[in-house]
Amino acid sequence: MTMIFELLTQMFKRPATNQFPARHAPKSVHGLVATVQAGKAKLNPPVPVPEDFRGKIFYNRETCIGCKLCINVCPAHAIEFLPENKKVRIFAAQCIQCGQCNDVCPKNCLSMSKEFAMADTNKMSANLIVEK
Template sequence: MPTSTVFTLIRQLVTKKATNKFPVTYAPDNMHAAAAEIQKGRLKINPPVELPPNFRGKLAYDVDACIGCKICLKVCPSEALVFKPEEKKIKHYVSRCTFCSQCVDVCPKDCLKMSDEFLIAGLDKYGKDMVLNP
Protein backbone atom coordinates (compact mmCIF):
# COMPACT_ATOMS: atom_id res chain seq x y z
CA MET A 1 0.00 0.00 0.00
CA PRO A 2 1.69 3.28 -1.04
CA THR A 3 1.05 5.25 2.15
CA SER A 4 3.37 7.92 3.46
CA THR A 5 4.54 5.51 6.17
CA VAL A 6 5.77 3.06 3.54
CA PHE A 7 7.66 5.84 1.75
CA THR A 8 9.22 6.97 5.02
CA LEU A 9 10.35 3.42 5.78
CA ILE A 10 11.90 3.01 2.33
CA ARG A 11 13.61 6.38 2.64
CA GLN A 12 15.07 5.37 6.00
CA LEU A 13 16.84 2.43 4.35
CA VAL A 14 18.88 4.69 2.09
CA THR A 15 19.35 7.92 4.09
CA LYS A 16 22.34 8.52 6.34
CA LYS A 17 21.50 7.91 9.99
CA ALA A 18 21.32 10.95 12.24
CA THR A 19 22.92 9.16 15.15
CA ASN A 20 25.99 7.05 15.60
CA LYS A 21 25.95 3.42 14.51
CA PHE A 22 25.94 0.82 17.25
CA PRO A 23 29.39 -0.60 18.02
CA VAL A 24 28.38 -4.01 16.67
CA THR A 25 25.55 -5.04 14.33
CA TYR A 26 24.00 -7.55 16.73
CA ALA A 27 23.96 -7.35 20.51
CA PRO A 28 26.47 -9.95 21.77
CA ASP A 29 25.23 -12.65 24.18
CA ASN A 30 28.16 -12.08 26.49
CA MET A 31 29.52 -8.57 26.83
CA HIS A 32 32.78 -9.62 28.51
CA ALA A 33 33.48 -12.27 25.88
CA ALA A 34 32.83 -9.70 23.14
CA ALA A 35 35.18 -7.20 24.81
CA ALA A 36 37.89 -9.90 24.97
CA GLU A 37 37.35 -10.70 21.28
CA ILE A 38 37.73 -7.01 20.42
CA GLN A 39 41.00 -6.83 22.36
CA LYS A 40 42.36 -9.83 20.43
CA GLY A 41 41.34 -8.09 17.21
CA ARG A 42 38.93 -10.83 16.11
CA LEU A 43 35.78 -8.71 16.35
CA LYS A 44 35.60 -5.39 14.52
CA ILE A 45 33.49 -2.57 16.00
CA ASN A 46 32.13 0.53 14.32
CA PRO A 47 34.28 3.56 15.15
CA PRO A 48 32.77 6.41 17.18
CA VAL A 49 31.44 9.53 15.44
CA GLU A 50 33.96 11.87 13.90
CA LEU A 51 35.17 14.60 16.23
CA PRO A 52 34.52 18.25 15.44
CA PRO A 53 37.66 20.27 14.60
CA ASN A 54 37.77 22.28 17.84
CA PHE A 55 36.92 19.39 20.12
CA ARG A 56 38.06 19.86 23.71
CA GLY A 57 39.36 16.55 25.02
CA LYS A 58 41.87 15.54 27.65
CA LEU A 59 44.54 18.14 28.36
CA ALA A 60 48.02 17.61 26.89
CA TYR A 61 50.86 19.11 28.92
CA ASP A 62 54.35 19.90 27.67
CA VAL A 63 56.39 19.77 30.89
CA ASP A 64 59.65 21.12 29.43
CA ALA A 65 58.06 24.24 27.94
CA CYS A 66 56.34 25.19 31.20
CA ILE A 67 57.94 28.08 33.10
CA GLY A 68 55.73 27.78 36.18
CA CYS A 69 54.09 31.20 35.94
CA LYS A 70 50.92 29.96 37.71
CA ILE A 71 48.51 32.01 35.51
CA CYS A 72 46.60 28.83 34.59
CA LEU A 73 45.87 28.23 38.27
CA LYS A 74 44.12 31.60 38.39
CA VAL A 75 41.58 30.63 35.72
CA CYS A 76 41.01 26.95 36.46
CA PRO A 77 37.44 26.73 37.81
CA SER A 78 37.70 23.27 39.37
CA GLU A 79 41.21 23.29 40.87
CA ALA A 80 42.26 20.54 38.49
CA LEU A 81 45.67 22.18 38.21
CA VAL A 82 47.98 22.04 41.25
CA PHE A 83 51.34 23.79 41.53
CA LYS A 84 54.44 21.79 42.48
CA PRO A 85 56.76 24.35 44.12
CA GLU A 86 59.90 22.15 44.20
CA GLU A 87 59.76 21.54 40.44
CA LYS A 88 58.09 24.85 39.48
CA LYS A 89 55.71 22.86 37.26
CA ILE A 90 52.02 21.96 37.46
CA LYS A 91 50.22 18.71 38.10
CA HIS A 92 46.89 18.06 36.34
CA TYR A 93 44.07 15.89 37.69
CA VAL A 94 42.09 14.77 34.61
CA SER A 95 39.11 13.62 36.70
CA ARG A 96 38.54 17.15 38.04
CA CYS A 97 38.88 18.88 34.66
CA THR A 98 35.79 20.65 33.26
CA PHE A 99 37.29 20.98 29.75
CA CYS A 100 36.66 24.72 29.61
CA SER A 101 40.01 25.34 27.89
CA GLN A 102 40.65 28.58 29.80
CA CYS A 103 44.13 27.42 30.87
CA VAL A 104 44.99 26.73 27.21
CA ASP A 105 43.90 30.24 26.20
CA VAL A 106 45.82 31.85 29.03
CA CYS A 107 49.15 29.95 28.80
CA PRO A 108 51.91 32.36 27.67
CA LYS A 109 54.22 29.50 26.57
CA ASP A 110 51.52 27.37 24.83
CA CYS A 111 52.54 24.32 26.80
CA LEU A 112 48.93 23.29 27.42
CA LYS A 113 46.74 21.97 24.62
CA MET A 114 43.34 20.27 24.30
CA SER A 115 43.87 16.87 22.67
CA ASP A 116 41.30 14.74 20.84
CA GLU A 117 41.34 12.04 23.49
CA PHE A 118 37.94 11.52 25.11
CA LEU A 119 37.93 7.88 26.25
CA ILE A 120 39.09 8.77 29.74
CA ALA A 121 36.52 7.05 31.94
CA GLY A 122 38.07 4.80 34.54
CA LEU A 123 37.68 3.34 38.00
CA ASP A 124 40.77 4.87 39.56
CA LYS A 125 40.71 8.65 39.43
CA TYR A 126 44.37 8.81 40.49
CA GLY A 127 45.41 6.10 38.02
CA LYS A 128 48.24 6.09 35.52
CA ASP A 129 46.69 8.26 32.79
CA MET A 130 44.46 10.29 35.08
CA VAL A 131 47.15 12.53 36.59
CA LEU A 132 49.46 14.43 34.26
CA ASN A 133 52.98 15.05 35.58
CA PRO A 134 52.27 13.27 38.89
Protein backbone atom coordinates in the same frame (compact mmCIF):
# COMPACT_ATOMS: atom_id res chain seq x y z
CA MET B 1 -0.44 9.87 7.52
CA THR B 2 2.70 11.93 6.96
CA MET B 3 4.31 10.21 9.93
CA ILE B 4 3.53 6.71 8.63
CA PHE B 5 5.05 7.63 5.26
CA GLU B 6 8.10 9.05 7.03
CA LEU B 7 8.54 5.90 9.11
CA LEU B 8 8.19 3.62 6.09
CA THR B 9 10.81 5.54 4.10
CA GLN B 10 13.11 5.42 7.10
CA MET B 11 13.03 1.61 6.93
CA PHE B 12 14.96 1.73 3.67
CA LYS B 13 17.46 4.36 4.79
CA ARG B 14 20.65 3.90 6.74
CA PRO B 15 20.13 4.30 10.50
CA ALA B 16 20.78 7.85 11.72
CA THR B 17 22.63 6.54 14.75
CA ASN B 18 26.31 5.70 14.46
CA GLN B 19 26.73 2.20 15.82
CA PHE B 20 29.71 2.90 18.06
CA PRO B 21 31.39 0.78 19.38
CA ALA B 22 29.42 -2.26 18.15
CA ARG B 23 26.18 -2.85 16.30
CA HIS B 24 24.53 -4.63 19.21
CA ALA B 25 25.15 -4.15 22.91
CA PRO B 26 27.62 -6.85 23.93
CA LYS B 27 26.70 -9.36 26.62
CA SER B 28 29.84 -8.45 28.46
CA VAL B 29 31.86 -5.28 27.89
CA HIS B 30 35.03 -6.95 29.14
CA GLY B 31 34.38 -9.82 26.74
CA LEU B 32 34.11 -7.35 23.83
CA VAL B 33 37.33 -5.61 24.88
CA ALA B 34 39.11 -8.97 25.08
CA THR B 35 37.97 -10.10 21.61
CA VAL B 36 38.98 -6.75 20.10
CA GLN B 37 42.39 -6.92 21.75
CA ALA B 38 42.85 -10.46 20.44
CA GLY B 39 42.10 -9.12 16.96
CA LYS B 40 38.99 -11.27 16.52
CA ALA B 41 36.50 -8.40 16.27
CA LYS B 42 36.58 -4.87 14.97
CA LEU B 43 34.97 -1.80 16.55
CA ASN B 44 32.80 0.60 14.59
CA PRO B 45 34.67 3.90 14.52
CA PRO B 46 33.11 6.88 16.34
CA VAL B 47 31.85 9.97 14.48
CA PRO B 48 34.96 12.03 13.68
CA VAL B 49 35.43 15.04 15.95
CA PRO B 50 35.71 18.54 14.44
CA GLU B 51 39.00 20.35 13.95
CA ASP B 52 38.96 22.44 17.12
CA PHE B 53 37.50 19.82 19.42
CA ARG B 54 38.36 20.10 23.10
CA GLY B 55 39.23 16.66 24.40
CA LYS B 56 41.60 15.41 27.09
CA ILE B 57 44.20 17.97 28.09
CA PHE B 58 47.86 17.60 27.02
CA TYR B 59 50.74 19.08 28.98
CA ASN B 60 54.30 19.78 27.87
CA ARG B 61 56.32 19.57 31.05
CA GLU B 62 59.55 20.77 29.48
CA THR B 63 58.37 24.22 28.44
CA CYS B 64 56.31 24.90 31.60
CA ILE B 65 57.80 27.69 33.71
CA GLY B 66 55.50 27.25 36.72
CA CYS B 67 53.85 30.69 36.53
CA LYS B 68 50.59 29.36 38.06
CA LEU B 69 48.38 31.44 35.70
CA CYS B 70 46.51 28.30 34.66
CA ILE B 71 45.70 27.54 38.31
CA ASN B 72 44.33 31.05 38.71
CA VAL B 73 41.80 30.67 35.88
CA CYS B 74 40.85 26.98 36.17
CA PRO B 75 37.15 26.99 37.16
CA ALA B 76 37.17 23.36 38.33
CA HIS B 77 40.32 23.53 40.51
CA ALA B 78 41.68 20.64 38.45
CA ILE B 79 45.30 21.83 38.38
CA GLU B 80 47.70 21.24 41.25
CA PHE B 81 51.03 23.06 41.68
CA LEU B 82 54.11 20.98 42.49
CA PRO B 83 56.36 23.41 44.41
CA GLU B 84 59.47 21.18 44.54
CA ASN B 85 60.09 21.41 40.78
CA LYS B 86 57.71 24.26 39.83
CA LYS B 87 55.51 22.21 37.51
CA VAL B 88 51.82 21.35 37.54
CA ARG B 89 49.73 18.20 37.69
CA ILE B 90 46.27 18.08 36.03
CA PHE B 91 43.46 15.81 37.17
CA ALA B 92 41.60 14.96 33.97
CA ALA B 93 38.67 13.51 35.92
CA GLN B 94 38.02 16.95 37.36
CA CYS B 95 38.85 18.94 34.21
CA ILE B 96 35.79 20.37 32.45
CA GLN B 97 37.70 20.86 29.18
CA CYS B 98 36.94 24.56 28.84
CA GLY B 99 40.45 25.22 27.56
CA GLN B 100 40.82 28.46 29.51
CA CYS B 101 44.29 27.39 30.74
CA ASN B 102 45.37 26.95 27.11
CA ASP B 103 44.42 30.57 26.38
CA VAL B 104 46.20 32.01 29.39
CA CYS B 105 49.44 29.98 29.23
CA PRO B 106 52.34 32.28 28.20
CA LYS B 107 54.46 29.33 27.00
CA ASN B 108 51.69 27.40 25.19
CA CYS B 109 52.56 24.24 27.03
CA LEU B 110 48.91 23.19 27.48
CA SER B 111 46.69 22.02 24.64
CA MET B 112 43.45 20.12 24.10
CA SER B 113 43.75 16.80 22.27
CA LYS B 114 41.07 15.00 20.29
CA GLU B 115 40.88 12.11 22.74
CA PHE B 116 37.45 11.76 24.35
CA ALA B 117 37.09 8.13 25.44
CA MET B 118 38.38 8.53 28.97
CA ALA B 119 35.94 6.38 30.95
CA ASP B 120 37.56 4.69 33.93
CA THR B 121 36.42 3.06 37.15
CA ASN B 122 39.01 4.91 39.20
CA LYS B 123 39.22 8.68 38.89
CA MET B 124 42.82 8.63 40.18
CA SER B 125 44.03 6.10 37.61
CA ALA B 126 47.27 6.90 35.76
CA ASN B 127 45.31 7.56 32.56
CA LEU B 128 43.45 10.44 34.22
CA ILE B 129 46.39 12.24 35.82
CA VAL B 130 48.30 14.38 33.35
CA GLU B 131 51.86 15.12 34.44
CA LYS B 132 53.85 15.10 31.26
